Amino acid sequence: MKAPSRSVQHWIVPLATLAAWELFGRTGLLPRYLSTPTLILAALWEITLDGELFSALASSLYRVSLGFLLGTGAGVLVGLGAGRLPGVRHFFDPLVSFLYAIPKIAFLPIFLLLFGLGHASKISIIAFSCFFPVFVASRHAVLSVNKVLIWSAQNMGAPPHTMFFRVIIPSAAPQLFAGIRIGLAHAFVILFAAELIGSKAGLATLITEGEEAARFDLMFAGIVCFAVLGFLSDRVLMTIRRRVLRGQIMGTEEQVVR
Amino acid sequence: MTSRALRILANWYSIPLLLLVWQALVAGGIVESRLLPSLTRVWGALVNDIGNGVLLYHTGITLSRAVAGFFFAALIGLPFAAAMGRSETIRNLFEPIFFLGYPVPKIALFPVFTYVFGIGTPSKIAFTFLECLYPIVVTSYLGFRGVQTRLIWTAQNMGASPLVVWWRVFCPAALPSIFSGLRIALPIAIIVVVLTEMIGDSIGLGYYITISSTRFAFANVYAAIVVIGVCRFVLDQAVLALRAHFVHWQRDDQG
Numbered sequence: 001m002k003a004p005s006r007s008v009q010h011w012i013v014p015l016a017t018l019a020a021w022e023l024f025g026r027t028g029l030l031p032r033y034l035s036t037p038t039l040i041l042a043a044l045w046e047i048t049l050d051g052e053l054f055s056a057l058a059s060s061l062y063r064v065s066l067g068f069l070l071g072t073g074a075g076v077l078v079g080l081g082a083g084r085l086p087g088v089r090h091f092f093d094p095l096v097s098f099l100y101a102i103p104k105i106a107f108l109p110i111f112l113l114l115f116g117l118g119h120a121s122k123i124s125i126i127a128f129s130c131f132f133p134v135f136v137a138s139r140h141a142v143l144s145v146n147k148v149l150i151w152s153a154q155n156m157g158a159p160p161h162t163m164f165f166r167v168i169i170p171s172a173a174p175q176l177f178a179g180i181r182i183g184l185a186h187a188f189v190i191l192f193a194a195e196l197i198g199s200k201a202g203l204a205t206l207i208t209e210g211e212e213a214a215r216f217d218l219m220f221a222g223i224v225c226f227a228v229l230g231f232l233s234d235r236v237l238m239t240i241r242r243r244v245l246r247g248q249i250m251g252t253e254e255q256v257v258r
Numbered sequence: 259m260t261s262r263a264l265r266i267l268a269n270w271y272s273i274p275l276l277l278l279v280w281q282a283l284v285a286g287g288i289v290e291s292r293l294l295p296s297l298t299r300v301w302g303a304l305v306n307d308i309g310n311g312v313l314l315y316h317t318g319i320t321l322s323r324a325v326a327g328f329f330f331a332a333l334i335g336l337p338f339a340a341a342m343g344r345s346e347t348i349r350n351l352f353e354p355i356f357f358l359g360y361p362v363p364k365i366a367l368f369p370v371f372t373y374v375f376g377i378g379t380p381s382k383i384a385f386t387f388l389e390c391l392y393p394i395v396v397t398s399y400l401g402f403r404g405v406q407t408r409l410i411w412t413a414q415n416m417g418a419s420p421l422v423v424w425w426r427v428f429c430p431a432a433l434p435s436i437f438s439g440l441r442i443a444l445p446i447a448i449i450v451v452v453l454t455e456m457i458g459d460s461i462g463l464g465y466y467i468t469i470s471s472t473r474f475a476f477a478n479v480y481a482a483i484v485v486i487g488v489c490r491f492v493l494d495q496a497v498l499a500l501r502a503h504f505v506h507w508q509r510d511d512q513g
Contacts, residue, residue: 009350033373091272098273101490103449105456106464106483109471113293188363194452197468207369218370226366234361 035216040224043210043217050207057225059201060191063119064233067126068187072180074127075134079179082135084143084168096135104129104186105193112198120195129190130183138181141172142143172249177241184237188230202231264299289415292377293467295477303477304484313466317485320455320463322378324447325493327386331447332440335394336386342395343402343432380460383456389450390443401435402428437501444497448490 014131018037023087025036047053069080082089110126153167195204210218242249276416277297283289284296307313308446342349368385376382412429428500455464463482470478 006350009347010354013351029453031373034370094270094273094277098487101445101494102483102487103445103452105449105453105465106479106486108456109479110293110476113471113476115511159394185361185363189365189449189453192363192365192368193457195421197456204366211369223370227362227364230363230366231358231361246475 004099011016015088033216039217040220043221044224047206047218047221048254052227053221054204056201056206056222057229058207059119060195060203060226060229063122063195063202064126064187064229065125066119067167067191068130068184070123070181071127071130071187072134075131075183076138076176078131079135079138080142080168080172081165082139083172084164092135092139096132100132102134104132105190108194110199111194112239116201117198122191122199125194126187126190129186131257133182133186134179137182137185138172141175141179142168144175145171173218173245177237177245181237181241184233185230188226188233295480299477300480300484303475304481307478307481308391313481313485316461316463316466316482317489319379319461320448320451320486321489323382324444325334326387326452327383327451328440328444328447330383330387330388331390331394331443333394335439336398336436337390338426338440339395339399339436340402340432342399343354343405344428356392356399360392360396363416364392365450365453368457377458382451382459385454386447386450390447393442393446394439397439398432398436400432401432403440404435433505437505441494441497444493445490448486448493452486 021030021034022037023035024030025039031035044053078088078092082092104125107119107128111121111125111128115124117173149167150163150173153163158167191202191203196208199205203222207219207222207226210216210220210222279296280294284294304313338352342352364385367388368381371381371385371388375384409427409431410423411422418426450464452464452467457460457464457470459465464485467479467482470476471480
């Protein structure tokens with residue numbers, strides 16, 4: 001009796017919002033720039049058919065995935081290195097603690113001048129901004145690995161690579177994923193801003209085009225695609241996390257944040 | 259004393275080293291000085307624009323927007339999180355919005371905000387409010403939910419009225435989570451304001467960066483970056499000081 005009413009309650013607010021939006025939009029109580037859900041769906045269908053959606057999606061996806069992978073890869077590698085080797089740590093710590101505090105988007109003009117208006121400037125600034133949260137999380141994760149685990153492995157004669165792949169990486173993995181998740185969120189924010197400020201292709205450009213043509217249904221279609229893309233990437237990351245951390249999640253109460 | 263100086267040097271050498279490399283690259287003409295202005299020029303731009311008040315003016319605008327959005331998000335988000343933590347109906351109604359909406363990149367909605375609130379200050383504050391609301395509500399809601407029922411029972415058992423339970427048990431127990439939510443949200447506020455100012459405005463640090471870069475005055479871009487870093491550091495210290503005051507039973511390194 002309890003369970004169905006709960007899942008019904010979950011749907012009330014989102015559905016009521018959509019219904020009110022549609023209703024007030026149709027009766028003209030809402031300004032025209034808010035469009036209506038059905039018009040947005042129609043616009044989505046329209047840009048799917050004429051291929052505009054796919055070219056915009058392909059370009060945005062290419063930028064965000066490459067930037068994210070480069071930034072995350074570098075962040076994990078350098079972060080693990082900094083966690084293990086004091087020399088690396090002492091070199092990167094001051095730089096990161098200084099740069100971490102600055103919104104990376106402020107560097108966009110410099111990246112635009114360096115790499116031009118095409119893919120390269122977006123990819124590099126996305127990578128740049130993903131690097132920091134991932135670095136901080138993995139550095140911290142390695143340093144907080146239980147010393148007893150390391151001592152036991154050493155005691156049993158584990159060679160360095162076994163130590164790294166069988167002890168350090170597995171116990172650092174949960175924190176690594178937390179950092180990567182923040183990096184992913186940053187990647188989408190930066191992608192959007194970078195595409196809005198200097199770009200000729202991508203989902204953000206789709207949104208501005210809709211805006212300029214006063215086709216607000218198209219603008220919202222672009223917004224919906226962008227939001228869904230960000231949401232799905234997070235879901236994919238969380239699924240990978242659940243696979244990788246299967247053993248560690250088992251038996252513990254997963255946080256409410258799914 | 260010398261060993262202490264050496265240790266500081268060993269821990270911090272990379273910043274002066276990087277600055278030296280920067281200066282050497284510029285002096286040696288290896289990179290275009292237009293793109294990477296010399297440190298003295300960055301410093302000059304910083305001192306000049308602070309002196310004539312331009313940078314202070316834009317910083318004031320950006321900071322007031324960020325703090326306003328952050329403040330409203332805390333003002334509305336915290337009671338909301340408390341209500342979600344206590345009432346099952348409210349929790350069921352709003353949990354999907356906050357937990358499913360959390361990973362959605364809300365920045366995509368900014369164009370809509372400019373239509374609803376105009377391109378000036380109101381849309382920046384409203385959007386900062388939205389971006390700060392999520393971490394504040396989610397983090398402090400988890401804190402409110404995590405309050406041990408045992409504590410509440412104990413207080414009730416000792417005859418505490420509902421109001422006293424709220425004020426003396428429930429809120430203090432959630433306070434550490436509330437502060438970590440605030441600490442996550444504050445830098446987001448600054449990032450979001452600078453970012454939206456870069457997208458479109460005629461005042462604020464984000465605008466200052468954009469306009470300086472279109473004039474190829476990159477020394478001013480770097481000067482603004484330094485100012486943003488200082489602001490963020492100061493605000494973070496302010497939240498930490500508030501936390502130390504209100505959550506005096508929790509040590510600093512636990513947060």
